[in-house]
Amino acid sequence: MKVVNTIEEVRAIVKEWKSNGLSIGLVPTMGYLHEGHASLIKKASQENDRVVVSDFVNPTQFAPNEDFESYPRDIEHDSAVAEENGADIIFNPDVEEMYDSKAVTFVNMTGPTEELCGKSRPIHFKGVCTVVSKLFNIVTPDKAYFGQKDAQQLAVIMKMVKDLNFGVEIVPCPIVRELDGLAKSSRNTYLSPEERKSALVLHKALNAVKKLILDGEKDTRILEEKLTQIIHTEPLAKIDYAEIVSFPDIVPLDYLKGDFLVAVAVYIGRTRLIDNFIIENGEEK
Numbered sequence: 001m002k003v004v005n006t007i008e009e010v011r012a013i014v015k016e017w018k019s020n021g022l023s024i025g026l027v028p029t030m031g032y033l034h035e036g037h038a039s040l041i042k043k044a045s046q047e048n049d050r051v052v053v054s055d056f057v058n059p060t061q062f063a064p065n066e067d068f069e070s071y072p073r074d075i076e077h078d079s080a081v082a083e084e085n086g087a088d089i090i091f092n093p094d095v096e097e098m099y100d101s102k103a104v105t106f107v108n109m110t111g112p113t114e115e116l117c118g119k120s121r122p123i124h125f126k127g128v129c130t131v132v133s134k135l136f137n138i139v140t141p142d143k144a145y146f147g148q149k150d151a152q153q154l155a156v157i158m159k160m161v162k163d164l165n166f167g168v169e170i171v172p173c174p175i176v177r178e179l180d181g182l183a184k185s186s187r188n189t190y191l192s193p194e195e196r197k198s199a200l201v202l203h204k205a206l207n208a209v210k211k212l213i214l215d216g217e218k219d220t221r222i223l224e225e226k227l228t229q230i231i232h233t234e235p236l237a238k239i240d241y242a243e244i245v246s247f248p249d250i251v252p253l254d255y256l257k258g259d260f261l262v263a264v265a266v267y268i269g270r271t272r273l274i275d276n277f278i279i280e281n282g283e284e285k
Contacts, residue, residue: 001090003079003089004089005092005094007097007098010052010091013089017050023048023050024140024142025044025045025048025050026051026135026136026143026144027040027044027052027054027144028131029053029055030056031055031073031074031075032073032074033053033055033081033082034176035184036175036183036185038081038085039147039174040145040146040173041053041086041087041145044087044171046086048143050088050089051086052141053082053089053090054090054139055082055092058128059099060123061123061126066121067190072186075090078090078092106129107133108126109125109129109156109159109160111249111250112152112155112156112159112248112250113126114250115252116152116243116245116250116265117153117241120241125152125153128156128157129160133164140167143168143169144168144169144170145171145173146170146173147172147173147174147175148175148285149175149176149183149184149185149276151247152263154170154172154248155247155249156250175275175276177203180203181204182196182199182200182203183203185274188273190269190270191271192269195271198235198268198269201231201266202231202264202273202275205226205230205231205242205264206264206275206276206277209226209227210284212226213262213279218255219254220244220253220254223256224244228242231264234268239264239267240265240266241264242266243262243263245263246258246260247259247260247278256279259278259279260278261276262278
């Protein structure tokens with residue numbers, strides 16, 4: 001496996017692969033890879049002849065008060081995880097390689113970006129759409145792999161690909177969890193031992209609401225109140241949102257119908273964590 005730092009080199013390698021008729025999978029990440037990322041890379045390696053893992057902490061999706069500078073980075077660790085799970089290249093550019101200092105072109109979206117994370121992070125999805133568009137144009141993959149933990153991001157990317165006619169298939173992949181239920185996240189490293197225990201309240205709240213839904217409750221006001229009630233039992237938790245929306249359109253619902261997403265974003269201390277579950281065709285995804 002090779003670590004590549006420039007767009008020119010990635011394009012040259014991909015061009016050679018394609019000339020030999022090889023299929024290409026892309027796993028976009030911000031690095032500090034964990035078992036969730038590993039599952040994406042492994043799936044990509046099973047379904048494609050070659051796999052590119054992007055490892056880039058994207059500044060345009062962070063607001064000035066967010067954790068861009070402190071976001072964990074460890075390219076040696078990431079290289080080991082990527083290689084072990086079947087990657088052929090890690091694309092690890094610096095900011096100057098990805099963004100010209102005079103760049104004025106960005107990819108923005110309305111609709112699915114305006115709810116949930118979009119309310120408290122208004123520039124976030126503009127940055128996500130821009131960097132993913134750039135990665136698609138650089139790598140030109142046949143398939144790209146995204147985790148369901150970032151369910152709104154998944155919905156946004158699916159919509160962007162459809163609207164802008166990108167020739168790439170988006171492959172959603174299930175959430176990977178710790179043994180106690182906490183969703184794997186690079187930001188889990190920020191948690192103190194006490195906060196780590198408190199973070200389990202996200203999974204606890206989602207499971208309680210899932211049971212209510214399975215028992216027949218369809219009023220989202222009642223379900224959202226249950227989410228909020230359980231999360232508020234944890235003193236270290238501060239809710240950003242606890243909502244139910246349609247999926248993949250990300251529109252608030254009064255009553256459950258069609259496919260939907262139950263999603264929470266909660267600050268545990270200073271660390272913002274997200275978790276969710278999706279019901280499609282009456283079954284959990």
